[in-house]
Amino acid sequence: MSLTGGRQRPDPIVVVSAGVVTPVGSDLDAFWSGLVTGSDGISMIERFPVADLRVGRGGEIKKLPLPGGGAEAGCRASLLLEAAAGDLLAHVTLLAAPERTAVVLGTALGGVDELDRALADDPSLRRAANGFYDSPAQALARRLGARGPLLTVSTACASGATALGLAADLLRDGRADLVVAGGYDVLCRFVMRGFDALRSLTRERVRPFDRRRSGLLLGEAAALVLLAREADAPAPRLGRLLGHASTSDGAHIAAPDPGGRGLEAAIRGAMAQAGVSADEIDFVSAHGTGTTLNDPIETAVLKRVLGRRARAIPVNSIKGGLGHTMGAAATLEAIMCLLASRHGVLPPTLGLEEPDPECDLDYVPRQARPARPRVSLSTSAGFGGCNAALVLEGVTS
Amino acid sequence: MKLGAVGVLTGWGAGLSALPADARAAAGDRPVVELAAPALVGERFRRATRECRLGVAAVTELLQRAGLARDAIRGPDTGILYATAGAYGASNRAFIEAAAGSREGRGALHFPYTAPSAVPAEVAIEFGLTGPYITLIGGATATLDALWQAERLLAEAACRRVLVLAVETFAECAELYRRGRWLVERPLVEAAVCALMLSGEPPLTVRPATRPEALERLARQRAGETLACAPLIQMALAQELGEDASDLTGVWRGRRTALTAWREAGPGRRTGEVVCAAVAPTAR
Numbered sequence: 001m002s003l004t005g006g007r008q009r010p011d012p013i014v015v016v017s018a019g020v021v022t023p024v025g026s027d028l029d030a031f032w033s034g035l036v037t038g039s040d041g042i043s044m045i046e047r048f049p050v051a052d053l054r055v056g057r058g059g060e061i062k063k064l065p066l067p068g069g070g071a072e073a074g075c076r077a078s079l080l081l082e083a084a085a086g087d088l089l090a091h092v093t094l095l096a097a098p099e100r101t102a103v104v105l106g107t108a109l110g111g112v113d114e115l116d117r118a119l120a121d122d123p124s125l126r127r128a129a130n131g132f133y134d135s136p137a138q139a140l141a142r143r144l145g146a147r148g149p150l151l152t153v154s155t156a157c158a159s160g161a162t163a164l165g166l167a168a169d170l171l172r173d174g175r176a177d178l179v180v181a182g183g184y185d186v187l188c189r190f191v192m193r194g195f196d197a198l199r200s201l202t203r204e205r206v207r208p209f210d211r212r213r214s215g216l217l218l219g220e221a222a223a224l225v226l227l228a229r230e231a232d233a234p235a236p237r238l239g240r241l242l243g244h245a246s247t248s249d250g251a252h253i254a255a256p257d258p259g260g261r262g263l264e265a266a267i268r269g270a271m272a273q274a275g276v277s278a279d280e281i282d283f284v285s286a287h288g289t290g291t292t293l294n295d296p297i298e299t300a301v302l303k304r305v306l307g308r309r310a311r312a313i314p315v316n317s318i319k320g321g322l323g324h325t326m327g328a329a330a331t332l333e334a335i336m337c338l339l340a341s342r343h344g345v346l347p348p349t350l351g352l353e354e355p356d357p358e359c360d361l362d363y364v365p366r367q368a369r370p371a372r373p374r375v376s377l378s379t380s381a382g383f384g385g386c387n388a389a390l391v392l393e394g395v396t397s
Numbered sequence: 398m399k400l401g402a403v404g405v406l407t408g409w410g411a412g413l414s415a416l417p418a419d420a421r422a423a424a425g426d427r428p429v430v431e432l433a434a435p436a437l438v439g440e441r442f443r444r445a446t447r448e449c450r451l452g453v454a455a456v457t458e459l460l461q462r463a464g465l466a467r468d469a470i471r472g473p474d475t476g477i478l479y480a481t482a483g484a485y486g487a488s489n490r491a492f493i494e495a496a497a498g499s500r501e502g503r504g505a506l507h508f509p510y511t512a513p514s515a516v517p518a519e520v521a522i523e524f525g526l527t528g529p530y531i532t533l534i535g536g537a538t539a540t541l542d543a544l545w546q547a548e549r550l551l552a553e554a555a556c557r558r559v560l561v562l563a564v565e566t567f568a569e570c571a572e573l574y575r576r577g578r579w580l581v582e583r584p585l586v587e588a589a590v591c592a593l594m595l596s597g598e599p600p601l602t603v604r605p606a607t608r609p610e611a612l613e614r615l616a617r618q619r620a621g622e623t624l625a626c627a628p629l630i631q632m633a634l635a636q637e638l639g640e641d642a643s644d645l646t647g648v649w650r651g652r653r654t655a656l657t658a659w660r661e662a663g664p665g666r667r668t669g670e671v672v673c674a675a676v677a678p679t680a681r
Contacts, residue, residue, distance in 0.1 A: 010553070036591050099605065108512065110513075110534065112489055112511075115486070115489055115490070116493050118494055118573065119490060119494070119573075120493075120497070123576070124576075125576045125577055125579075128573045128576040129577050129580060131486070131489075131573065131578075132482065132483060132534070133485065133513060134534045134535050134539075134650075136480075138650055145537070149542070149603075149654075150652060151533060151539070151542055152533065152534040152535060152539075153531065153532065153533060153534070154512070154513045154514055154532045154533075154534050155530065155531060155532055156512050156514050162531055166531070166546065169546065169549055173545070173549070175545075175601075175603055189496065190489075190492065190493060190496070190511075193492075193496050193508075194492070194508035194511065195508075197508055198508060198509075238449050245555070246529055246531055247473075247527065247528065247529060247530055247531070248477065248517070248518070248521040248526055248527055248528065248529075248530035249521070249527065250521040250522050250524075250525050250526050250527045251522065252522065253444075253445075253509045253510065253515060253518055253519065253522065254509040261527065263526060265473060265527065268628075269555065271531075273553070273615075290432055301402065326508075358589040360449075382514070383509045383512050383514065383515070383518070384509065384512060384514045384515055384517070384518025384519075384521075385518055385521060385522070385528060385530075386514055386518075386532075387530075
C-alpha cells in the first residue's frame with residue numbers, strides 16, 4: 001500500500017504476460033498483427049445452424065490451435081481457454097506453488113452451451129455439471145494445476161475487466177502469489193438467439209462511433225493474463241494494472257443508463273485507485289459496441305471525465321474486427337492497451353468511416369496510428385447495468 | 398468489517414425460526430424444498446424471473462429485520478455483491494426450451510434475464526443501488542469470496558455498506574441436480590439470503606480449510622443444502638445464538654474455504670465473538 005492524500009492506494013499489480021485465441025488471430029502475436037493491419041474476423045457462422053436467425057454472422061474462430069482443432073464433443077469454452085492458456089504458457093512459466101496460484105475468470109455465458117446439450121440430447125452427468133457457469137474455470141485450474149483461489153465472475157460483458165480487478169485484489173491481500181486471470185465466451189445458438197431477438201445485431205458491419213452504426217455483432221474468444229506482485233514478477237513484463245472499479249447503473253435490465261452515471265463512477269473509481277488524473281491518460285480503449293445507444297453515452301462520459309483534454313486523447317474500439325466477445329472483450333482490450341505501449345502503435349477503429357456528430361472524439365479511424373501511450377483507460381459495460389473500468393500502465397521503453 | 402443484519406428466506410419459511418431442527422428429516426422424500434416467489438407489484442416484476450424476485454424479497458427482509466428504510470441503502474454508498482451456484486439455471490433452461498419450441502413466448506424480453514447478474518441488477522434497480530457491483534459464480538466458496546471482497550471495498554472506502562446477497566433455486570432443474578448427486582447433498586433447499594456488511598475492525602482472513610467448522614455443520618443440519626446461501630445462514634445463526642463464531646467455512650466442487658472474520662478481543666468481547674453492529678439509517 002502507498003499513501004496518497006491520507007488515503008491508502010493499493011500497490012500496482014504487474015501484468016507479466018498474456019495469451020489469447022480470437023477471430024483475428026490464434027495467439028498473441030497474430031492477434032496484435034490482426035488488430036494493427038485491420039483484419040476483419042467477422043464471417044458466416046459455420047459451427048451451428050443460423051438460417052432461422054436475422055443475422056448469422058459473427059466473430060467465429062474457425063480452427064482452434066489445439067491437436068485436432070479441439071474435440072467437437074468437448075466443452076467449447078474450455079477448449080478456448082485451453083488454447084489461450086497454451087499461448088500464455090508459451091511466453092511464461094508458472095513458478096508459484098500450486099496452492100498459491102489462483103485462477104479468476106470472467107464470463108457472460110459460462111457453460112450455457114453445455115446446458116443446452118445436456119437438455120437436448122446428452123443425459124450424462126458430465127454434461128449437466130458442465131452447465132454450471134464456473135465449469136470452464138474449474139477445468140482451466142485443473143489444466144494449469146492451480147489449487148489456489150478459484151473465482152468466476154459474471155458481470156455480463158464487463159466480466160473480463162472485473163476479473164482482472166479481483167485478481168489484483170487477491171494478490172494485494174496475499175491470497176495468492178500468481179493469478180491467471182481473464183475472460184472468455186463462445187458463440188452458440190443460445191446467445192445468438194438472444195441478441196437476435198433483441199434486434200441488437202447489425203445486418204451490415206459493426207461501425208463504432210459512426211453515424212450509420214446499426215448494432216453489434218458477437219464474437220468468441222478467450223484471453224488470459226498472468227498477474228503478480230511487483231516483487232514477484234519476472235521480466236520481461238507487459239505492464240501494470242494500476243486501478244479498477246466496477247459499478248451498477250441501477251437503471252434498466254438491458255439498456256445502459258442514458259446519463260452514463262454508472263460508467264462514469266466506474267471510471268472515476270478506477271482512476272482514483274490508480275492515483276491517476278485525466279491529465280495522465282494517454283489512450284482510451286472504449287467499450288464501443290457500435291449500438292445506437294452505447295456510443296454517444298460513452299462519448300459524453302469520456303468528455304465529462306477527461307475534461308478539456310477529451311478531444312486530444314485517442315480513443316479506439318476493436319469490436320469492429322472481432323465482434324463483441326462478451327466476457328473476453330475487456331481482457332482483450334486491456335491486453336491491446338499494453339501491446340500498444342510496447343509496440344508504439346494504436347490499432348484503428350474498424351468500421352468507422354463517417355463520424356457521428358454526437359461522437360466527436362479522436363477515434364483513430366481507418367488505420368493504425370503511431371503513438372506510445374503510457375497510461376491507458378479501458379471501459380466496459382454490460383446487461384443489467386454492469387460497468388467496469390481499468391487503468392493500465394504499459395512498458396514504453 | 399461488521400455484520401449489520403441478515404435477512405433469511407428459505408424453503409422452510411422466513412427467518413431462522415422457520416428452520417427445522419433437522420432439515421433432512423423434515424424434507425422427507427422431497428428432493429427439493431421450494432421457496433415460493435413473492436408477489437411483487439409492478440410492470441417490471443411481471444417480466445422478472447423467480448430468482449430476481451427472490452433477490453428483491455431477501456433485501457426487503459433484511460431491511461425489515463434491520464429496521465431500515467429503503468432510502469437508507471439508496472445511492473452510490475451501497476455496494477452489492479451477489480453469489481450463486483446455479484440460480485440462473487431456471488431462466489437459461491426456459492430460454493433454451495423456448496428456442497427448441499417446447500415452451501412459449503420467451504424472446505427479447507426474457508433474454509436479459511438469463512444472465513446471472515440479472516438478480517443483482519433487479520435489486521439495484523429496485524433499491525436504487527449505484528455503488529460497487531460484482532457477481533460471483535459458485536457455491537459457498539463464492540459467497541466467502543464475496544464477503545472478502547466486501548471487506549476490501551469497505552476498507553478502501555469505495556462505499557459505506559455492502560449487501561452480500563445469495564440466491565439459489567433448484568426446482569426447475571431438479572432432474573439435472575439428480576444427475577449430479579456427487580456434487581450436492583440432500584435435501585436441496587431453495588433460499589435467498591442477504592447480509593448487510595459495515596466497515597469496522599477486525600479485518601478478514603480467508604484461507605483454505607480442510608474440514609467444516611461447527612457453524613457450517615449447524616447450517617446444513619437445520620437448513621439443508623443451500624449452496625451459496627450457506628455462509629450467510631451461518632452468520633445469521635451465529636448472530637442469533639450470540640455464541641462465539643468460529644470460522645465460516647464452505648465447500649464447492651472439491652474446494653473448501655474458511656473465512657475468519659469475526660474475532661475481536663476488546664473490552665466486553667471475547668475472541669471469536671460475532672461482531673454485531675448497531676444499524677441506523679444514514680442521512681443522505
